[in-house]
Amino acid sequence: MSREEGSGERPAGPGPDFVRARAASDLASGKVRAVRTRFPPEPNGHLHVGHAKSICLNFGLAAELGGACNLRFDDTNPSKEEVEYVESIRRDVRWLGFDWGDREFYASDRFERLYEDAVRLVRKGAAYVDSLSADEIRAYRGTLTEPGRESPHRGRGVEENLDLFARMRAGEFPDGAHVLRARIDMASPNINLRDPTLYRILRSHHHRTGDAWCIYPMYDYAHPLCDAYEGITHSICTLEFEDHRPLYDWVIGQLGPWEPRPEQIEFARLNLTYTVMSKRKLLQLVRDGHVSGWDDPRMPTIGGLRRRGCPPAAIRDFCSRIGVSKKDALIDASLLEFSVREELNRTAPRAMAVIRPLKLVVESFPEGAVEEMEAVNNPEDPSAGTRRVPFTRELWIEQDDFREDPPKKFFRLTPGAEVRLRYAYIVKCTGVTKDPATGEILEVRCTHDPETRSGSPQAARKVKGTIHWVSAAHAVGAEVRLYDRLFRSERPEESGSFLDDLNPLSLEVVPDAKLEPSLAGAKPGDSFQFERLGYFCVDPDSTDARPVFDRTVGLRDTWAKVEQAQKG
RNA sequence: UGGGCGGUCGCCAAGCUGGUAAGGCACCGGACUUUGGCUCCGGCAUUCGAAGGUUCGAAUCCUUCCCGCCCAGCCA
Numbered sequence A: 001m002s003r004e005e006g007s008g009e010r011p012a013g014p015g016p017d018f019v020r021a022r023a024a025s026d027l028a029s030g031k032v033r034a035v036r037t038r039f040p041p042e043p044n045g046h047l048h049v050g051h052a053k054s055i056c057l058n059f060g061l062a063a064e065l066g067g068a069c070n071l072r073f074d075d076t077n078p079s080k081e082e083v084e085y086v087e088s089i090r091r092d093v094r095w096l097g098f099d100w101g102d103r104e105f106y107a108s109d110r111f112e113r114l115y116e117d118a119v120r121l122v123r124k125g126a127a128y129v130d131s132l133s134a135d136e137i138r139a140y141r142g143t144l145t146e147p148g149r150e151s152p153h154r155g156r157g158v159e160e161n162l163d164l165f166a167r168m169r170a171g172e173f174p175d176g177a178h179v180l181r182a183r184i185d186m187a188s189p190n191i192n193l194r195d196p197t198l199y200r201i202l203r204s205h206h207h208r209t210g211d212a213w214c215i216y217p218m219y220d221y222a223h224p225l226c227d228a229y230e231g232i233t234h235s236i237c238t239l240e241f242e243d244h245r246p247l248y249d250w251v252i253g254q255l256g257p258w259e260p261r262p263e264q265i266e267f268a269r270l271n272l273t274y275t276v277m278s279k280r281k282l283l284q285l286v287r288d289g290h291v292s293g294w295d296d297p298r299m300p301t302i303g304g305l306r307r308r309g310c311p312p313a314a315i316r317d318f319c320s321r322i323g324v325s326k327k328d329a330l331i332d333a334s335l336l337e338f339s340v341r342e343e344l345n346r347t348a349p350r351a352m353a354v355i356r357p358l359k360l361v362v363e364s365f366p367e368g369a370v371e372e373m374e375a376v377n378n379p380e381d382p383s384a385g386t387r388r389v390p391f392t393r394e395l396w397i398e399q400d401d402f403r404e405d406p407p408k409k410f411f412r413l414t415p416g417a418e419v420r421l422r423y424a425y426i427v428k429c430t431g432v433t434k435d436p437a438t439g440e441i442l443e444v445r446c447t448h449d450p451e452t453r454s455g456s457p458q459a460a461r462k463v464k465g466t467i468h469w470v471s472a473a474h475a476v477g478a479e480v481r482l483y484d485r486l487f488r489s490e491r492p493e494e495s496g497s498f499l500d501d502l503n504p505l506s507l508e509v510v511p512d513a514k515l516e517p518s519l520a521g522a523k524p525g526d527s528f529q530f531e532r533l534g535y536f537c538v539d540p541d542s543t544d545a546r547p548v549f550d551r552t553v554g555l556r557d558t559w560a561k562v563e564q565a566q567k568g
Numbered sequence B: 001u002g003g004g005c006g007g008u009c010g011c012c013a014a015g016c017u018g019g020u021a022a023g024g025c026a027c028c029g030g031a032c033u034u035u036g037g038c039u040c041c042g043g044c045a046u047u048c049g050a051a052g053g054u055u056c057g058a059a060u061c062c063u064u065c066c067c068g069c070c071c072a073g074c075c076a
Helices: A019-027 A050-063 A083-095 A107-125 A134-140 A160-170 A218-230 A239-255 A279-287 A300-310 A311-322 A333-347 A495-501 A517-521 A558-567
Strands: A037-038 A067-074 A104-106 A127-130 A178-181 A197-201 A215-217 A235-236 A262-267 A357-360 A371-376 A386-391 A394-398 A418-421 A428-435 A441-449 A478-481 A507-515 A528-531 A534-538 A549-553
Touching: A019 A050, A019 A235, A019 A262, A037 A218, A037 A235, A050 A235, A050 A300, A050 A311, A067 A083, A067 A107, A067 A218, A083 A300, A083 A394, A104 A107, A104 A357, A107 A160, A107 A178, A107 A197, A107 A218, A107 A239, A127 A160, A127 A428, A160 A197, A178 A239, A197 A558, A218 A235, A218 A239, A235 A239, A235 A441, A235 A478, A239 A262, A300 A311, A300 A549, A311 A333, A333 A534, A333 A549, A357 A507, A418 A534, A478 A517, A507 A517
Parallel strands: A037 A067, A067 A104, A235 A262, A357 A441, A478 A549
Antiparallel strands: A127 A178, A178 A197, A197 A215, A357 A394, A371 A386, A418 A428, A428 A441, A478 A507, A528 A534, A534 A549
16 A cells, blocks of 8 residues: 555544555455445534544545545434534535535435335335334333333234325324334344334424425434445444444345445544533533534534634644544544644744733834834745834833743843844843832833844844734734633533533633734634734634634743743 | 443554554653744653463463443434
């Protein structure tokens, strides 16, 4: 197997996983002529990173092997599904960088064929209409350790079953009156094989078929058949469906032959530290207002990651690094952050912004004068060019960059010490002005060395630190939203108490940060690296009058670690 | 104490036909640096859930045991 790079994406992480290996081998052995996969979301919620793992696997492996991946909506339960989700899912998959061409399918488009196949099942005696209530069926099913009992209706004749099933479809019975069941084995140790329900009567408006149907197929019946109808070769799903595979094979086997004959392969779903991934919990966060919506930047949803400024390439890289296996894994959130930083480091233009402003007065610099300093847009990408940043006598610097009483190894501004102002001059702190009443530092004062202007020979002088700044007269005020992990613990409490673990500091809004003027024209979605701080993205709430930036992720902060260590 | 599936470094994960433990993240050193960023160099499992056994040799084969996850929707 060659280790060629695919479509420009850098290979990362381990080699082929067991799913890719199997698909490749099926292709090599001639078992399948071409690989066909599918991503089959139910349109009843928004996609999240866990889905991204599946999307990258399904679309990725198909592309790598010269096959194709279908987008299929598993819309067999109209009571929970809505068309708004369909649009959201399509957008998210597309945004992640995948293309399903004209292969967009819906289980609901197969309702007629599925019904006809169900009739075939009834004809061959492999399915029957049961008239037990839901409670009775549950009671008859037995338990994990005791076999189930056969329904008194299990022996109904084919003609009666055909008649009943047709009348179910015709709407002659109320919801729940009857159900179509597979006739397999009520004593099977695998509960999924104890005559599973294939069809239920359900009067609910379907987002695509309207009121054309009042009976709907169950997942275990519709899914394998849709795979077969679409010519899927490898039906990749998550571990909890492992027990369903015998049923999947049963359905496929009853109604074949199929060419190709689809096979189900299961892998472990993604779990990430400091967040929750279940649909129910995410919905609760939104419904209860713990976050601003499905696309709140703290949410692990695709919409949340997008709004937060996470590039799709970073998500793809992350997915390639986590691997695919059958082990229940809890991935460290720092791995996602790593992928995000790596991508943004390459692509995000740099800019200077001060989040917690402290006035710095350069006493030796003439009042009213403005010098344009040349700044590099992206040291990782020379083609990004340079820009000019205005320098004046009064600047904003970061509060963290000045310490009247510095700890050891503090390389920033302190009384009597020198520091370099990025792309400008080396300045020396001459003192501070304090509020006589509170003792609060009002401003820091310094003088500059005019010989050290950036680019001049004298600028090569070594100074311990370099800090960023923004000209006070030119600063653009902005709201900056600092996000942190949504939960306090790696595994937010299970059950309903996960809400107790919410991190109260997951969002800090800074109402008046100071940005360099070049940031004024930034558009929603644009990402920047605010030098020495982190990566920030323009939020959709942003307006020209009031820019709003979201912190995607901070830069690695070695000093923070050192300082932390010093404090013990 | 029914069935299914897992258990290799703090977190992931290669290792599948036995030959003497890849890689990534994290972490710890150091170099470089007009971002305490990036980059670079170095460190980081005598051990593979446990115990036996087979073998010249086992994470890889056999046996037993332990731990974890999933399944009793007319959800997917």
